[in-house]
Amino acid sequence: MPKVRKSAEIPAKDRLLLSGALLFGQKGFEGVSVREICKHANTSMNMIHHYFESKDGLLQSIVEQFSDQVFVVPLKLLQKPPKSKEDFHSRMEMLFEATLDAYIDQRDLLMVIIREQADPEALTEYVNKFAAFLDSAKKSGYVRKEIDSSMITGIMLDRILNQVQFAPWIKRKHGVDLLTDDAYRQRWCESNLEVFLNGMVA
């Protein structure tokens, strides 16, 4: 496993966060020792204690990092209710892509969240704001009245989460790579949104 290089540019604390996210994501919290993380991060043994008090503290900080970083762009797209049907559609498109991009960028952190079934605050905020956005689209008549907004947020997030989680598996099996192939990513987003927006029934 490639180590995080000891460098003047990345401080020891950040190296520990990077190594922790990678190793927790791969092996689970229980499966990794403090010693292993320090070795991978190229720091001396007592550094986790120094910066995070304990392995638990390191996990905590990784979950907080997820909260700080992942939903910045998606949350901006949800700030105001949709102004028109066209605005609603284009914001749904942007939101789907921005969430996918955020999950791809922070895949190591995401894998830890999944493994530990953590509950980052920012995810709750995102889901709530997304549902509120859909509710106001419903009031304006852009979304059908029968639709349960929380179903839409759930379906979209499950789809994105799994595609990013299983990207290496999908690449091995189907030869397509969402993480690196922009054209495929674009098509994938459009195809999914087409189903969420208009359904499959003729």
Next chain:
Amino acid sequence: MPKVRKSAEIPAKDRLLLSGALLFGQKGFEGVSVREICKHANTSMNMIHHYFESKDGLLQSIVEQFSDQVFVVPLKLLQKPPKSKEDFHSRMEMLFEATLDAYIDQRDLLMVIIREQADPEALTEYVNKFAAFLDSAKKSGYVRKEIDSSMITGIMLDRILNQVQFAPWIKRKHGVDLLTDDAYRQRWCESNLEVFLNGMVA
């Protein structure tokens, strides 16, 4: 952690499969020792070697078990192309529920498949038959021509997979339990299918 009871009814080999699925699912393949599995299964130390040759062999058998057990009912529903629009709708309903039920029944096995990103044969067969079923529904005019069948199978399986995978987390956070609450499970299936079939747009 509750051990598998040593009993005349469950043979040692099956106890090892049960314990292996549970422990691999919780801690990952790397995170569990042969010793731990034997202890949990209440067998003597050399039994994994005796029945499965190695820890790898045990994992292999667990993945095969998944193939044998999980998709029996869903595959039956996909055997013939839909006869009418009504038949298509009711088979989609039954298929969604049957797949959810199968994943719930075999949740321990499923968690191993997810953790190890294994590739059970039966999953491939299921996805291919499901896509073929949708393609014939498309030919008959029940599904829109623009729809990519593999998107539908992916969206439905991702949704079901995550709901079962994160069921304990969802219960903690939202107080609803898909694994035990039949009425909620019923509503959940209907709400999701409503989106997949008809989309959200007014």
